[in-house]
Amino acid sequence: MSILIDRSSRVLVQGFTGKEGTFHAQRMIDYGTLVVGGTSPGKGGRIHLGRPVFNTVAEARAATEANVAVLFVPPFAAADAIMESAAAGIGVIVVITEGIPVLDMIRAKRFVAGTRAVFLGPNTPGIIVPGQTKVGIMPGPIHRPGRIGIMSRSGTLTYEAVRQISDASLGQSAAVGIGGDPITGLSFVDLLELYRADPETDAVVMIGEIGGTAEEEAAAVIRQGYPKPVFAYIAGLTSPPGRRMGHAGAIIEGETGRAGDKARILAEAGVVVIALPSDIGETVAAHISK
Amino acid sequence: MTGHLRFCYNKRGMKLLEHQAKDILSRFGIPVPKGMVVETPARAAAAVEKFGPRVVLKAQVLAGGRGKAGGIKTALGPEDARFKAEALFKTRLTTPQTGAAGLAVRRILVEEAVSIDSEFYLGVAVDRPRSAVTLLVSPRGGIDIEETARAIPNAVFREDVDPQAGARPYQVRRLAFALGLSGETLTEAAAIMTGAVRALLDSDATLVEINPLALTGEGRLLALDAKIVLDDNALFRHPEFHAADDDADADPAEAAAARAGLNYVRLGGDIGCLVNGAGLAMATADLIQAAGGKPANFCDIGGGVSEDAVKAGFEIVISDPAVRAVLVNVFGGIVRCDLVARGMIRAAEEKGVRVSFIVRFLGTNAEEGRALLAASGLAYETAETMGEAARKAVDAAGRNPGGGRT
Numbered sequence: 001m002s003i004l005i006d007r008s009s010r011v012l013v014q015g016f017t018g019k020e021g022t023f024h025a026q027r028m029i030d031y032g033t034l035v036v037g038g039t040s041p042g043k044g045g046r047i048h049l050g051r052p053v054f055n056t057v058a059e060a061r062a063a064t065e066a067n068v069a070v071l072f073v074p075p076f077a078a079a080d081a082i083m084e085s086a087a088a089g090i091g092v093i094v095v096i097t098e099g100i101p102v103l104d105m106i107r108a109k110r111f112v113a114g115t116r117a118v119f120l121g122p123n124t125p126g127i128i129v130p131g132q133t134k135v136g137i138m139p140g141p142i143h144r145p146g147r148i149g150i151m152s153r154s155g156t157l158t159y160e161a162v163r164q165i166s167d168a169s170l171g172q173s174a175a176v177g178i179g180g181d182p183i184t185g186l187s188f189v190d191l192l193e194l195y196r197a198d199p200e201t202d203a204v205v206m207i208g209e210i211g212g213t214a215e216e217e218a219a220a221v222i223r224q225g226y227p228k229p230v231f232a233y234i235a236g237l238t239s240p241p242g243r244r245m246g247h248a249g250a251i252i253e254g255e256t257g258r259a260g261d262k263a264r265i266l267a268e269a270g271v272v273v274i275a276l277p278s279d280i281g282e283t284v285a286a287h288i289s290k
Numbered sequence: 291m292t293g294h295l296r297f298c299y300n301k302r303g304m305k306l307l308e309h310q311a312k313d314i315l316s317r318f319g320i321p322v323p324k325g326m327v328v329e330t331p332a333r334a335a336a337a338v339e340k341f342g343p344r345v346v347l348k349a350q351v352l353a354g355g356r357g358k359a360g361g362i363k364t365a366l367g368p369e370d371a372r373f374k375a376e377a378l379f380k381t382r383l384t385t386p387q388t389g390a391a392g393l394a395v396r397r398i399l400v401e402e403a404v405s406i407d408s409e410f411y412l413g414v415a416v417d418r419p420r421s422a423v424t425l426l427v428s429p430r431g432g433i434d435i436e437e438t439a440r441a442i443p444n445a446v447f448r449e450d451v452d453p454q455a456g457a458r459p460y461q462v463r464r465l466a467f468a469l470g471l472s473g474e475t476l477t478e479a480a481a482i483m484t485g486a487v488r489a490l491l492d493s494d495a496t497l498v499e500i501n502p503l504a505l506t507g508e509g510r511l512l513a514l515d516a517k518i519v520l521d522d523n524a525l526f527r528h529p530e531f532h533a534a535d536d537d538a539d540a541d542p543a544e545a546a547a548a549r550a551g552l553n554y555v556r557l558g559g560d561i562g563c564l565v566n567g568a569g570l571a572m573a574t575a576d577l578i579q580a581a582g583g584k585p586a587n588f589c590d591i592g593g594g595v596s597e598d599a600v601k602a603g604f605e606i607v608i609s610d611p612a613v614r615a616v617l618v619n620v621f622g623g624i625v626r627c628d629l630v631a632r633g634m635i636r637a638a639e640e641k642g643v644r645v646s647f648i649v650r651f652l653g654t655n656a657e658e659g660r661a662l663l664a665a666s667g668l669a670y671e672t673a674e675t676m677g678e679a680a681r682k683a684v685d686a687a688g689r690n691p692g693g694g695r696t
Contacts, residue, residue: 020594076526098593101494101524102416106453109421125623137593139623139653154569155593156621159653160676163621180568182418209569213419235572238579239588240557259576276580277573278677 002174003149003194003201004092004118005068007132012057012066012090013038014073014081017048021072024096024137025049028070031140033133036064057081057088070094070126070135078122079104086117094135095121095179105183112185119185124177125155138162138175146171148284149195151188152207153180153214157235157277161207164281170288173201178214188218196227203229205284206271208262210236215262219269231284232266233274234259303496303519304531307350309399311516314493315500318485322513325401334375335368337400343367344403349378351393355385361395364403371400404512409502410469411435412483414451414490416497422450425457425487427465431502457487478511479503493531494524543587543606550602552591559584561683562607562616562645564600564634566591566625574619577676583684586613593624600633605641615686616647617679620659627651627659635666643668646686650679 011028015021016038026049029035037052037060044055054060057069069090073081078097085093093112100122112119120127126136130143138155142163148170152158155177162175176191178184188206195201208215215234222230237259267273274283306314312322324341327350328334338345349361356362361383365371375398382392409431417424428446430438439446447468449461462483466476482503490498497519504514520531547554553568557575561583565571568590575585587610591603607616620630630651650673651659663670671686673679 075523099523101527102496102521103423103453103491103494103524106416106421106423110453137624142653152569154567156565156567156623156653157569157573159621159623160570160573163652182416183421207569209572217419233573235569235576237576238557238585239572239575240555276677277577278675278680 002129002132003191003198004120004127004174004176005133005135006129007032008034009068009092009133009135010034010036010064010066011133011135012036012060012064012069012085014057014069014071014085016040016051016053016072017043017046018072020096022049024072025051027137027140028134031134033135036066057084057090061088061090066090068092068094068135071097071121073097075099075101079108082108082119083111086112086115086119089115090117092135093117093119093185094126095119095124095185096126096137097121098123098181100181102182105181109183109185118190120176121179121181121184123181124179124184125158127174127176128172129174130172136177142166143175144171147173147200147202148288149173149191149198149201149204150175150207151191151195151204152177153209154207154235155180157207160277161205161233161280165205165284168281168285170281170285173198180209182212188214189221192218192221192226192230201228203231203284203288205280206230206232208232208234210234210239210259210262211257213257216265219265219271222266222271223269226270229272229287230270231272231274231280231287232263233277233280234262234266235277237263303521304525305352306518306520307352307397308348308516309350309397311498311518312513314489314518315485315498315513315516318489318492320482320485320489320500320513321511322516323401323404325399327397327399328375329397331372331376331379334398334400335372338365338368338371341400341402342371345371346401346403347371347374347378348399348401349381349383349395350397350399351383351388351395353383353385353388353393356383359383359385375400404504404514405507406502406514407505407507407509409504409514410479411438412486412500412503414486414498417450420450423453423487423490425449425451425461425465425483427469427483429469431504435501451487453491456491457484459484475505475509475511482511482513489518493518494521494528495519496521543610547589547603547606550599551595552589552599552603554590554603554606555588557585557587558612559586560612560614560687562586562589562610562613564589564591564603564607564616564618564620566593566595566620566622566630570619570621574617574676574680577680578617578683581677581680581684583680583687586610591625591630595625595629597629597633597636600630601637604634604637608637608643608645608647609641613645614690615645615683617683618647618649619676619679620650621652622654622656622659624654626655627653628655628662631659631662631666635662635668638666638668645690646671648673648679648682648686650674650676
């Protein structure tokens with residue numbers, strides 16, 4: 001068992017027949033993910049990529065016993081799609097969609113809190129357990145099975161970290177994006193707890209960035225005592241205050257959210273802070289082999 | 291308490307001008323001073339006939355600290371208003387938020403002057419760490435709420451409201467009592483708070499702020515100043531705000547990038563950057579700085595980028611006169627490196643490249659992208675790692691001190 005998903009996870013693709021949904025569903029199937037079907041309202045009854053298409057998640061779940069959903073639904077309909085999956089009893093919802101209105105996400109998050117579901121994202125590359133299953137859009141081949149748990153607010157910067165870890169002859173127990181948006185589902189704190197309990201994970205690498213308080217909250221948990229080494233790189237040391245840097249979440253709000261402050265707070269909590277994004281693999285390898 | 295207030299200023303999103311914000315507030319039943327927006331001194335004088343003789347002239351610019359910068363004047367009578375409006379239209383307002391160039395004043399809000407008894411603070415904001423919508427009030431209005439929260443934390447009162455139903459009567463009543471109000475003023479304040487929450491929810495705003503909310507000499511509450519920030523991601527369902535999106539004050543490169551759907555921020559250095567993904571783009575800028583260089587810009591081409599958008603982005607970066615070297619760092623995932631290469635080649639062929647550029651392609655179709663660039667006849671360097679790419683870019687910028695077209 002890894003965290004959240006493993007090779008037995010039965011994955012439903014919401015927005016299955018769209019361009020993005022089709023492309024990435026095929027990639028997931030190629031990786032070995034157990035894609036059991038998908039939803040596209042109005043297209044139920046068809047077969048797509050050799051899998052059944054359903055009108056509703058409830059129907060899909062009854063027919064396929066899907067327990068994980070991945071969303072390629074456009075922003076205006078995405079919050080509703082999250083709630084639909086949660087209401088239908090899906091356990092893990094991975095929200096790839098970027099650009100969902102913030103109030104929609106606040107409403108969806110409150111809704112999901114009243115169900116047994118958890119969600120990742122929005123605006124996440126997803127989650128991968130190398131060698132077993134991937135639920136998301138990350139390039140599979142850069143990953144290798146191993147014992148480092150990765151968690152990140154970014155997409156391509158996660159790939160960079162993963163590749164460095166793989167190149168350092170280490171591998172990943174899982175690599176998870178929590179999403180670059182202001183309102184997200186599972187947090188760094190939640191993932192720290194999952195990695196803490198996971199016997200397959202020996203160390204955790206956190207890829208943070210400016211804005212918000214996700215890293216500070218993680219630091220507070222680690223300070224209480226964390227049984228595994230934690231490494232962190234925080235992007236945006238040189239970003240100007242008050243400007244949105246691509247991710248809606250990545251913005252320095254007044255006096256808070258600065259990369260330097262986050263790095264300092266993490267270091268004080270006992271985290272190995274990696275100053276340069278080019279040194280992630282080397283630093284982790286050097287500590288692990290000690 | 292201070293810790294909980296930090297998020298109040300969500301600077302992301304589309305800011306509205308004061309008069310636009312007040313229009314919205316009036317629609318939700320919130321009283322604002324009588325006034326009108328003018329674009330000439332003559333119209334300012336005419337407005338005095340309606341709302342005068344004593345009026346306040348308020349420059350309509352998107353920057354805090356307007357009053358201290360001289361953007362707010364009082365005037366008595368039409369001639370005084372004409373004279374002061376003329377001066378304001380000629381000024382470029384410089385505040386800590388505008389940068390040295392300042393902002394041109396194109397519109398002035400002329401309002402009736404009111405006598406003020408006391409000033410309160412009222413704000414509704416998306417509280418990001420707690421994923422909530424929060425209503426905040428303080429009896430200390432007219433000053434920065436974050437300062438109040440730091441100095442006198444028990445002078446700020448808050449209620450989390452239901453993001454669907456809005457503020458409940460008991461919640462706004464509690465806050466109105468906390469402000470020390472009673473009688474009709476209490477009822478009025480409660481209605482204003484309910485309206486402000488509704489304004490945020492119905493407009494898809496991330497911030498609605500009334501500061502100060504004034505109690506006038508006549509015992510009435512009035513929103514003297516107002517600030518609204520809209521959620522860009524929700525603009526698709528608010529056609530009524532599309533006209534408000536005025537990019538005349540934006541940096542031309544930033545505006546061009548926005549039209550191409552790219553996230554571009556000017557950073558002031560001399561190494562141009564083109565990267566896919568916000569995190570990777572920030573990390574690339576950090577590495578350039580660590581290698582002793584200064585990034586000219588942040589440019590995230592994003593995930594679903596088209597060849598045309600890459601072309602536009604590369605054009606913007608290479609035609610920046612401050613740029614002496616360009617670093618392209620693409621880790622293909624959704625984005626294919628061959629598509630990026632094609633966009634770059636088309637931009638280079640049309641615009642000509644006067645600076646050195648360094649390319650690092652990884653991930654999806656990296657080989658194809660490298661092959662296309664190699665066959666294009668363009669001169670460039672390649673790099674395997676991010677660190678190597680940043681060092682090469684810094685070296686290249688150093689070799690090209692003029693930065694001019696060669």
